[in-house]
Amino acid sequence: MERRSFLLNTSALALSQLMLGCSNNNQGTLNVQLLKGSIPGQVVSQFSRGLKAQLKFAPVEQLQDLFEKLKEWQKKTNTQEAEWRISVPFMTSNQKSATSDLVTMGDFWLTQAIQEKLIKPLEESKIKQWSALPKRWQNLVTRNDKGQIDPKGKVWAIPYRWGTTVIVYRRDKFQELGWTPSDWSDLWRNELLGRISVLEQPREAIGLVLKKLGQSYNLENLDKVPNLEKELVSLDRQVKFYSSTKYLEPLIVGDTWLAVGWSNDVVQTLGRYPQLSVVVPKSGTAIWADLWVSPAGKENEDLLYNWLDFCLTPQIAQEISLLTKTNSPAIANLPKSDIQESLRKLLQMNVEVFDKSDFLLPLSPTATARYQSLFASIQG
Numbered sequence: 001m002e003r004r005s006f007l008l009n010t011s012a013l014a015l016s017q018l019m020l021g022c023s024n025n026n027q028g029t030l031n032v033q034l035l036k037g038s039i040p041g042q043v044v045s046q047f048s049r050g051l052k053a054q055l056k057f058a059p060v061e062q063l064q065d066l067f068e069k070l071k072e073w074q075k076k077t078n079t080q081e082a083e084w085r086i087s088v089p090f091m092t093s094n095q096k097s098a099t100s101d102l103v104t105m106g107d108f109w110l111t112q113a114i115q116e117k118l119i120k121p122l123e124e125s126k127i128k129q130w131s132a133l134p135k136r137w138q139n140l141v142t143r144n145d146k147g148q149i150d151p152k153g154k155v156w157a158i159p160y161r162w163g164t165t166v167i168v169y170r171r172d173k174f175q176e177l178g179w180t181p182s183d184w185s186d187l188w189r190n191e192l193l194g195r196i197s198v199l200e201q202p203r204e205a206i207g208l209v210l211k212k213l214g215q216s217y218n219l220e221n222l223d224k225v226p227n228l229e230k231e232l233v234s235l236d237r238q239v240k241f242y243s244s245t246k247y248l249e250p251l252i253v254g255d256t257w258l259a260v261g262w263s264n265d266v267v268q269t270l271g272r273y274p275q276l277s278v279v280v281p282k283s284g285t286a287i288w289a290d291l292w293v294s295p296a297g298k299e300n301e302d303l304l305y306n307w308l309d310f311c312l313t314p315q316i317a318q319e320i321s322l323l324t325k326t327n328s329p330a331i332a333n334l335p336k337s338d339i340q341e342s343l344r345k346l347l348q349m350n351v352e353v354f355d356k357s358d359f360l361l362p363l364s365p366t367a368t369a370r371y372q373s374l375f376a377s378i379q380g
Contacts, residue, residue: 029054030303033069035104036061038161038290040323047310053303063106070118073099073295099295101304107140107289111147111362114156119293121154126305129312137329140359141291157291160311161326163263164357165204165286168278173257181258183281184212192238195257197250200242202375203360204286208260209235211283217358220367222374232378242379263346267325270342279345284356
């Protein structure tokens with residue numbers, strides 16, 4: 001899945017090339033590669049205070065790039081281990097290919113990462129805040145060795161922030177219409193003919209139609225929904241264009257009046273363009289999450305678990321949420337007074353809507369192909 005991440009222009013310290021050392025007699029090094037803008041610099045600074053350790057945090061622009069790094073590390077490690085076995089019968093962990101201790105990964109890739117053995121399980125007993133994490137978040141990252149959700153499985157990741165697929169619209173245009181959008185069904189209204197854009201993703205585009213029809217984003221058999229294709233054709237007539245990267249610019253200049261987009265894209269734009277408003281569809285939506293994962297072949301030291309625990313501490317989780325303008329799995333809601341008014345509909349979690357929403361879970365190859373072919377046929 002493609003998800004853009006705009007730069008965060010906060011008062012946070014720059015994370016690029018950040019290296020914090022406290023003593024020559026250090027207790028170790030924590031190497032982290034993370035999505036740019038997903039952790040404020042001052043949060044890292046707070047963690048470093050008093051540590052006799054070295055922290056190296058390297059930001060990366062795209063989640064896709066981070067996932068590809070996991071693949072590269074595994075391939076390099078496997079190649080080097082094979083070479084060492086030929087020449088040297090005993091190889092220490094220090095002689096293995098250097099990789100990061102922690103990496104940011106989007107939840108959509110978790111199943112694939114487990115199946116391809118790109119990551120290793122974590123020990124939840126070493127994370128004090130794990131038991132306080134809501135069950136839905138625990139369940140998301142507790143998987144069997146095939147990557148499927150399994151309450152008896154292992155913990156493969158720790159979620160540290162999340163967001164949703166949302167509707168963003170031009171307030172001025174809707175004032176003229178005399179109503180404001182609140183749910184997916186509003187995209188079919190006659191007044192919006194040729195005025196909307198939808199994400200160019202089969203799971204997102206078909207998923208919002210499924211939600212309108214009371215179904216899940218993760219429906220395996222699309223043929224069970226008799227009106228699905230008819231509804232998709234009807235929606236396509238409303239759509240001016242499909243895009244996963246260029247949907248905000250036309251909205252800003254007024255070429256479109258409404259766009260379906262990702263909350264982390266939208267929040268960076270709302271503050272600069274007061275004519276825009278956002279709403280989380282009340283019948284439920286798609287949820288994305290950024291996770292911490294540990295690459296395969298790395299030893300999980302105490303410093304790593306200290307960081308994971310630190311990120312889930314309510315006070316720190318609140319800081320991450322406020323400064324990156326996302327939600328946190330570790331806190332139910334942010335204080336209303338701390339959130340600028342334009343962002344309250346995003347960051348004040350509606351429990352009823354959250355319960356109706358879905359993480360995008362991997363489908364079978366047959367179902368995935370059906371989503372792709374159906375979406376292509378509608379566009380064509």
